[in-house]
Amino acid sequence: MENFEFSQLAKELPLARAISGQHIDKTTMVRLATAYIKLYNIFGQTRRAYTNADYYYGSDSNWTNNHLDLLDGFFVILDRRGDVLYISETISIYLGLSQVEMTGNPMVDYIHEQDVNCFNSVCTNNPSRVFILFKALNYCDRYWPQMCNVRVKSSLTKRANKDAVRASPGYKVLRLEITMGPNPNTRMIACYPMPTPVLSTVTISCNSFVIITSIDLRITYADEKAHQLLRNDFYPDSNIKGLSFYTLIDVSDSDVISKMHFDIFNLGAYKTPYYRMILNQTSQTFYVESNIFRHTSVSSKQFNDSITFVSSIL
Amino acid sequence: MAQDVFMDPWQSANFPMEDEEMGMPPGKYARMEDDMGENKERFARENHSEIERRRRNKMTHYINELAEMVPQCASLGRKPDKLTILRMAVSHMKGIRGHSAQDETSYKPSFLTDQELKHLILEAANGFLFVVCCQTGKVLYVADSITPVLNLKQEDWLQRNLNDLIHPDDQDKIRDQLCGSEVSVNKVLDLKTGSVKREGASTRVHMSCRRGFICRMRVGALEPLHRLRNRRPLFQHGGHNYVVMHCTGYIKNAPPQGINAPASSCLVAIARLQVASMPVCADPASANQFSVRVAEDGKMTFIDSKVGDLIGLSSDQLIGRYWWNLAHPSDEKTLQDSFIALLSDQPMRINIRIRTSTDYVPCTVSAYKFMNPYSEQFEYVVATHQVSPQEDIHSWVTGPLDAQPQTSGFNELGVPGAADYGQSSSGGWRTDPQVAAPAQWTWDPMNGYNQ
Numbered sequence: 001m002e003n004f005e006f007s008q009l010a011k012e013l014p015l016a017r018a019i020s021g022q023h024i025d026k027t028t029m030v031r032l033a034t035a036y037i038k039l040y041n042i043f044g045q046t047r048r049a050y051t052n053a054d055y056y057y058g059s060d061s062n063w064t065n066n067h068l069d070l071l072d073g074f075f076v077i078l079d080r081r082g083d084v085l086y087i088s089e090t091i092s093i094y095l096g097l098s099q100v101e102m103t104g105n106p107m108v109d110y111i112h113e114q115d116v117n118c119f120n121s122v123c124t125n126n127p128s129r130v131f132i133l134f135k136a137l138n139y140c141d142r143y144w145p146q147m148c149n150v151r152v153k154s155s156l157t158k159r160a161n162k163d164a165v166r167a168s169p170g171y172k173v174l175r176l177e178i179t180m181g182p183n184p185n186t187r188m189i190a191c192y193p194m195p196t197p198v199l200s201t202v203t204i205s206c207n208s209f210v211i212i213t214s215i216d217l218r219i220t221y222a223d224e225k226a227h228q229l230l231r232n233d234f235y236p237d238s239n240i241k242g243l244s245f246y247t248l249i250d251v252s253d254s255d256v257i258s259k260m261h262f263d264i265f266n267l268g269a270y271k272t273p274y275y276r277m278i279l280n281q282t283s284q285t286f287y288v289e290s291n292i293f294r295h296t297s298v299s300s301k302q303f304n305d306s307i308t309f310v311s312s313i314l
Numbered sequence: 315m316a317q318d319v320f321m322d323p324w325q326s327a328n329f330p331m332e333d334e335e336m337g338m339p340p341g342k343y344a345r346m347e348d349d350m351g352e353n354k355e356r357f358a359r360e361n362h363s364e365i366e367r368r369r370r371n372k373m374t375h376y377i378n379e380l381a382e383m384v385p386q387c388a389s390l391g392r393k394p395d396k397l398t399i400l401r402m403a404v405s406h407m408k409g410i411r412g413h414s415a416q417d418e419t420s421y422k423p424s425f426l427t428d429q430e431l432k433h434l435i436l437e438a439a440n441g442f443l444f445v446v447c448c449q450t451g452k453v454l455y456v457a458d459s460i461t462p463v464l465n466l467k468q469e470d471w472l473q474r475n476l477n478d479l480i481h482p483d484d485q486d487k488i489r490d491q492l493c494g495s496e497v498s499v500n501k502v503l504d505l506k507t508g509s510v511k512r513e514g515a516s517t518r519v520h521m522s523c524r525r526g527f528i529c530r531m532r533v534g535a536l537e538p539l540h541r542l543r544n545r546r547p548l549f550q551h552g553g554h555n556y557v558v559m560h561c562t563g564y565i566k567n568a569p570p571q572g573i574n575a576p577a578s579s580c581l582v583a584i585a586r587l588q589v590a591s592m593p594v595c596a597d598p599a600s601a602n603q604f605s606v607r608v609a610e611d612g613k614m615t616f617i618d619s620k621v622g623d624l625i626g627l628s629s630d631q632l633i634g635r636y637w638w639n640l641a642h643p644s645d646e647k648t649l650q651d652s653f654i655a656l657l658s659d660q661p662m663r664i665n666i667r668i669r670t671s672t673d674y675v676p677c678t679v680s681a682y683k684f685m686n687p688y689s690e691q692f693e694y695v696v697a698t699h700q701v702s703p704q705e706d707i708h709s710w711v712t713g714p715l716d717a718q719p720q721t722s723g724f725n726e727l728g729v730p731g732a733a734d735y736g737q738s739s740s741g742g743w744r745t746d747p748q749v750a751a752p753a754q755w756t757w758d759p760m761n762g763y764n765q
Contacts, residue, residue, distance in 0.1 A: 005400035012407040014425045027369065030376040033403055036425060037383040040410050043430050067443055068431070070563040070584045072526055075434055086425050103425075104376075147590035177590045179438050188438035200506045205527065207487060212508045216689040221508040244693055246686065251607045251616060251696045253593070254684060261687045273591040274547065274558070283619045283629030287547045287558075289528070289591060295505035308505050312528055314547065314558045 009033055015100065024100065031104035039077065039085045042183050073174075073192035080185035082107050082123065094193045095172055096155035112151035112171050114266055122146040122178050123187055145179040149263060149270050152191075172196060173269040194269040200295060204310045211309040215294075217245040217261060220306065229313075232281040245309070250276035250285045260292060264307060268294050274314060287314040432459060440541060441586030444471065445570060448492045448579040451476045455573050463541070463587055464557070465534035481530035481549060481556045491527050492565075492581055523565040525581060530556035545592040558592075559585040602702070608637045608681075608695040612653055615694065624701050626671030637697065642667035642674045649679070656681055656695060668699065676702045 006026055013032050015024070024032075068074070068090045077086040083106050089099045097110065108116050123146075151171035173194040181188045195202050204210070209225040222230070222240050230248050232238045240248070249257055253275035264270050270292040276285035290311040297304045377396055381387040386402040387394050394402070426434065435441045436459040445455040456471040470479075476492075477485050501510050533555050536542060542557065549556040563583025569575040570582060604624055607616035614637050617629035632640065638649040645666035656662040662681045667674040681697035 002397060002400070005397060005404065008404045009400060009407075012404055027373050027376055030373065030380050033407065034376060034380045034383050037380075037403070037406065037410070039425060041383070043426070043433075067435070067584065070443070070582060071435070071439065071441070071586075072562040073439075075438055077434070145590040177438065177588070182437075188434060190438040197505055201502050201504050203500050204503050206490075206501050207527075210503060210508055210510070212505075216686055216691070223508065223510070244686065246684065246693045247607075247615070250618065251605045251684075251694075252618065254696065258684075258687050274588075274593060278616055281616070281633075283617050283621070283633070285619075289588075293505055297506065304506075306505070308503070308508070310503065314528060314530070 012036075028100065032100065035083075035085050035104040038079055042077075042079075042085070042181065042186055073190055076107065076189040076191060077181060078107055078123070078187040078189065080183075082120075085186070091191075094154075094156075094174075094191075095152060097153065110153045112153075115150035118148050119150050119176070122148045122176070145177050147175060147177050147273060149173055149175050149194075149267055151267060156196075173267050175271040192271070194271060194291060194293075196269075197293060197295070200297070202293065202310075204291075205312060208310050208312045211240075211245065211311070213245050213307050213309070215265075215305050215307060217257075217307065219243050219245060226311075229279060229286075230277065230281075248277050250278060252276070264292055264294050277311075288312060289314060432457065435459070435584065435586075436462060439584070439586045440589055441584045443582075443584050445573060446476050446492065446581045446583075447569070447575060448565065448581060450578075451489075451492065453479070454569055454575045454580065462539075463585075464531060465536070465539050466532070470534070479532050481532075481551055483551075484529040487527065488529055491525055524562075525564060525583065526560075526562045528558060528560055531559045531585065533557050541587065541589050542592075544594050545589065546594075547592070557587060560588055561585045603698050603700045606632075606637065606640075606697045606699065608653070608697055610657070610692055610694070612636045612638065612650070614640075624699075625668065625675065627669065640668050642669070652679075653681075653695070656683060657692075659683070662697075668701075678702075 006029060009029055010024070013029065014036060015032070068088050071090070074088040074090040074094060075086070076084060076088075079085050083104060084102050085104075087099050087102050091097050091099065091102070102110065108119065111119050150173070152174050153170065154172035155170075156172070175192045175194065177190040177192075179188045179190075180186070195204075209229065210221075210223045211219055211226050212221040213219050219241050227240060230240050246254060246257060256272055256275040260270050260272055272290045272292065274287050274289050277288050278284070279286055288311040290309045292310070293308045295304075295306050295308060377399055380403055381394065381399045384399065384403050384406045386406060387399055390398075432443075435443075440463050442459040442463050443455070443457040444453060444460075446453055453471045453474050453476060456468050458468055460466055460468060460471060476488060480488060503510050530549050533539065533542070533548075536548075536555060542548075547558070549558075561583045563581060566580050566582055568577050569580050602624065604620040605618045606614050606621075609615050614632055614635055617632050619629060621627060621629050621632065636650075637653060638646045641649045645668075648664060648666055652662050652664050663678070665676065665678050668677045668679075678700040679697055680700075681695050684693045684696050685691065686693050
């Protein structure tokens, strides 16, 4: 009797036929069904809202589901309690976690405990803070996404070993962009994983330039391109080695880097928002975005700790 | 823990749930029991009932939650039993999927419809899909969600060359992305040494078609684009505005199905605007201010380029000079003393007059010491100069200064040559005796406002 109802429920669940029914326990089924209905309630409302809005949605016959693969990340929708209503199945590519397991469970269960506060503050701050600031200008919260870098559980990372003292084994750093969902209490999160170093190497775009610093951000290495952009033109033979990284950035943006400097010790990897660097120590600046990695290793003699900036000019 | 992230009065979430059991596969408990070895027998009964109890509790919790979500249950007016909840949930979910019900066997539900997913990509990532032919660079397809992102119509992109749609300086970069293999667009960096090598042959084959790059795309009229309002950077070129877009996707050997185009490899990608990364433009109050970075010896090492508009002096003229040289000669001492006080941790906010190319303007200077967060060593002083709006100045500066506007020679000074760069002193600034005269000038903040 009960089993019959469960098998009926399994048929309605948004899962591949192969796994529904047999491989999912009843608790999970009920959890998924709840999330599915909640999700419908939220998006059902939006569809109506958007027909009157200034949006233009035509029909796109070419739009198909596999386009999640195009992104270098995945999506999460949270309800007002912070429970996962939807998580794209592509999470398994990046973190090895499963959609079925996470749907209906609190997102914070998967976030490193040191980063939970950071995560909660960007989730809750999002509407309130912006709203106060821009109420007069008729601003809409939907257009004010927030970002943060947090560690999320992953079954794909390696454990710490003697060559690489990992900041937090079993976790991967994600850059989250959090937007208010269709319903003011929901959150839509775009999650972009940071590249994970393989041994000590990481793949980077060929347009980026590289600066390596010690942990107090004194520059110990800069590649040719970084030199050309950042050296002081008044002294053509000057070397940016030995300088503080802070002297290379626009003073108005120094808080971006000092925040990174605090966070990199815990996170191990960090993606900055856009900030300005000073072109050749003149008054001209240019925008960059950096992926930053902390690399620690223990050699026979000493403990090495360095911070690498991989920056792209925008 | 943290159940009420979004301050929810909706549901009392004080149901006891241990985090570690959430989502744990059922088999795990069995394994844990095995591990207990000899204690197993003794605790087995107790343990099993404990596990059962928790499982039942969890189930009850989820069932109750489900009941709240199913309108038929809520309208019942009493708490229905589990079986009724399940039955009603099934019929509600059938109702959700609606008219596709006639095709029972091929029906495949998904969490989100394609349309909703597109919506999600647009709203959460500010992204839209596009397809470009690698050989010709022609846009074969673009999703209609380009409109809310760039305020361009599909027609603005379709059949156009991608080069016309991106910033001219990024065209070479895009050509590499379209034509090159991954070997030419990526490199491998060793974090230990900083050494870089080209991607080796070890790269897995299926990865080599992946692409990810940044380029600047043209935007339409900015006015309706709420996302971009007050955000920077915006790039201008040839009368158009450009914004930074992050593109990710892959190269396909043939155009995707449904696109009518000659067989050729294509880039299928999503372009997205990283709004959260874009700093918010300074508020109007800061339009009248410029920042200066001052080294420990008091010399200016960086001045933001707004200084030119505000006081008519170029930063090239100023970099390398002592900060207090910027002040009116009679205020030089004040500024210098404040700077020294600031270095010994006294907060700084003073009102002085500073030079312009022709004159002096009142200015509020506030500064702080920027310390390296790790080493706690002094890095530099950041000083913000709030120049009073022009209309205030005339009512504000009175006396001999007003009568004899100073035209003392900043222009004549010109750009400091390489020779005197960095060794400036106040002597190089040729203080005019007429300026030095009102040395007793002190500023009473109430004076100006009371007039």
